[in-house]
Structure formats: structure tokens, C-alpha cells
Amino acid sequence: MRKIFIIVLSAFTVLIAKADGLKCAKWMYAEPGKEYMHKLVAEEGATVEGVDFGGVASLTLKDDRMVVGHRYKYVHGTAPQSEGEYTYTVKVRMADGMLAEDTVKLTVSNSLQSPTPMMGWLTWNWFAREISHDKIYGITEGLVNKGLVDAGYNTVVLDDAWATNQCQKENLTYDSRKFPRGISGFVEALHGLDSRIRVGIYSDAGVMTCENYQPGSYGFEREHIALFDSWGIDMLKYDFCNSETTAFESYKPMGEAVAELNAQRKKDGRRPFVLNICEWGSNEPWTWAADAGGSSWRSTSDARECWLGSKGLPGVLAGADCNRDLWMWAGVNRYNDLDMMVIGLHGLGGPSNYTEGHYSNGGVIEGLTHQQAQSQMSLWCMMGSPLSLTCDLRSVPRGEANKNTGVMPVQLVTDNDIAILTNPRIIAIDQDALGQQAEYMEMLSTSGERFAESGIDVYVKDLTGGRKAVSVTNRGDVAVYGPVFNLSDLYLSPKKKYMCTEVWNGKKTTIKKELKVQHLVPFETKVFLIE
């Protein structure tokens, strides 16, 4: 009888331990002693009952969001002061009344891959295959001279087609016509321009990369990572074409190779190597890509140079729409990646202009208007996306990838583009150390469905020190008078006075009880920093 009881009890325990009541990140990261936030979202019909913090005494469970907004509890406090692996256990009352337990892993480290979202420049949407040492050197000069490196855009990434189409996985090498000094010579040249520059490279978790031009790295992860490391590379964008197995199995070995390299780099006092997973959101990478070793992952298809677009060809709005309900999967060192921003392409880019009816545009697509460009920067920063540029920053831009190969207008990337991309207030929202993704406030928005052509979208982002950023986007082409929000609906106190800064024009006002948005011109996003 006693034996039967023990068997029944242990079967019951296993059932509890396995129950998966949380639908949010379960592997979290923090830097020692930093402010920490983890939003605990339980599955439909379930509620978070409590958290057993074990040895992590500096964290507490908060429930002040149970009456407004998305109604969830969250963990808040200060991360442990010492590096190490910690856990806490979340108790979830499931819809059927059973109690489930979920263990959250918390890695506290001074050498996280990407404590804040990566900022940089990628070759793909301007050059496609047509890359070379000289061209990307010219781009990097532009990054330095236009103040973009000062603003934080420090990672220059060689996307697809840097290798020859003749090599195999076992003898992967660069195309010496494009890179006559090799990749290490290229890296050295870029470091010579500015010691803050880091260089990233591209490969694929399958047989061949997406251009079907050069081999992927699946099965040769350690060899390829060692090769990239020997060239002085610090980051890998890892794509998902021509894969041979499931997404997780395809990515995991590269994550392990990067983790091994990073253990060695830490011993040697070198900065960590960064792994960006480019799986386009098809297999919900936000649920597994951290376990596969990445610190950011694409959550959408390839971004297009248009305002709305669709799920498969996402413009500014459709990209944000695809990403908007994924906020509970983001955090420090785990970011949903909205893909390259198309600001500065002005309708003359390469692959990002392959939209229906415009395979290669030759200038047919006009590109984003000023308001649309500002909205893209606003939404990418609210969502804590990596910020990757792809516009031609050379002193004499050319249009190699879009068949319109003549010399471009010298002012292709305008002073206005640079002002948008370097606005320190909006960048600070992207780079906020709390690492949160803004919540889409469905209840305060009027756009209704995803991919709508009109309406207002409202996002609220938690920042360090209890500060908030609030963005309001006018999706449509007609000016609208923006709403007045009760501060309590924005997770703020209705009783306190706050300083409110309009991020795009720097205007400061004191607000109490409510936030008045006032008029929004077509496609405009206003962003408010409330502290």
C-alpha cells in the first residue's frame, strides 16, 4: 500500500513539475547588481500564484498590474551581485485547478553576448551579393564620419555571398576577388578606422545559405566558429535556409560552439561573440532561441521598404504587427529582431524593395516619408529591437544591387535621416538597461486588426527606475486628434506629477493624471518619456 502511494505521489509530482503554465521567457539574463524585471504571463485561464525565490533574496513578486493593461504579475528588484546561475520557481494555478511549477533560469554575468540590443550596419538590403572590401570600407568611413559610431552603431556585418560559390563546408573560405586582403585584412582595416568597430559575418544552419551560393555551417559549427574567430569576427547572423532538421536541432550546435568560444574568450579577457538567429519567426524562435544559444532572433520575414506591407513582406507597420504580442519573451540578452531598418534607402535599395510588382524597383518605390522613417525608428526602439542600418553611407553612393547602377544622388542619405537615426533620446529607449519590449496596448489602440490601414497604435515600455516610454502611431494617411490617456492606464500613478519629454522635439511638460497626445499628422509616431 505504502509503495503504491509513493508511486502515485511521484507520478503526481512529475506531472506538476512538467506542467508548462507560463507563456513567457523562462531563461532570463542579468548583469550583476542591475535592476531586473521579468513579466510572468500564464497561459490562457491560468494565474500566477506565487514565486519561490530560493536564494535570490533581492527579487520580489509584484501584482500592481492585475487591474490595468495586460493583467499579469512580474518579478522586480536587483539582480544578484555575484555572477552565477540562479533559479526561481513560479507557481501557476492552471485552468483546471491544478498547481503547476515552472523553473526560471537566471544567468547573471558580466559577459553577456548582448545586454542591450545590437546596433550596426548590414550589407544585405543595399548590396545583396555585390559586396567587397572597398565598398564596405567606404560604408564604415560613413558610419564613423556621420557620427553613427558615436551614436552606438558599431557592428558592421557581412551578409550572404562573402564566400566563393566553389568552396565546401570543409574548406569554407572568402572570395578573394571581393576581399583581396582576406577577411582578417578587412577586419584589421575596419578596426583601423575606429577601434570601436566590431565585424559580424553570415552563415546558415543548413546545407547552403539562402542565396544558394555558399555552403552553410550545419555539421561544421566548431570549425567555422574557430575560423571566424581567427579572422577577428565578433558576431554571426545565422540563417535558416536549406536546413536538414528541425529549427532547434539546426541551431543548437552553433549555440554550443559559440558558448565554448565565449567560455574561452572570458578566460582570455576578450569580449563575447554574439549569435543572432535569423529564422524569420516561422517556428516561434522566441520560445527556444535562447536555449539554442542566441541573444537575438528575427521575429518577422525580411523587412520591406514600405509603410504597411503584409506578414510575408512586412513594411514598417506589418513588422511591428507581427512582433507586437511577443513582449513577454524579451528581456536583457534576449531580443526580438525586427530586421534591418530601411531608413535612408529612399526607394533605391536592393532586396528590401522586392515587393509585389516591384522585383527590383529602379526607383519606382519612393521609400519612406519623413514621418514613416521616424515611426520606424520609434517602433524599433520601443520594441527593443536590434538596430541595423543598410543604407549607403559612402561619400558617393552607388546602386549596385538594384540594377540601377548609376551614381546616386550624393545626398541619398539625408541629414534628416541621420538626425532620426542618431537622436539620443530615442536610442536611449532602445538601449535601456531593463531590456524590456514595449507592450502593445490593445485596449488603448483603435487600429483593431493587424495590417489595418488606419487607426492608432499605443505601446508602453518599462524603463529603468520606474520610467516609462509611451508611443502613439497614426497608421493612416489622414491627420487625427490623438487621445487623452489616464496615467493609470499607462501603468503610472494617477496621483503623482511627472516630467514628460516629447522624444522627437525634446519639449518638456509636467503632467498629472493624464497624458494628452494632441494631433498626429499622417503616419506620425509621437513618443513620450515619462519620469
Ligand code: GLA
Ligand atoms: C534571408 C535573410 C536575409 C538575408 C538573406 C541573404 O532572406 O532573412 O536577411 O540574410 O537571406 O540571402
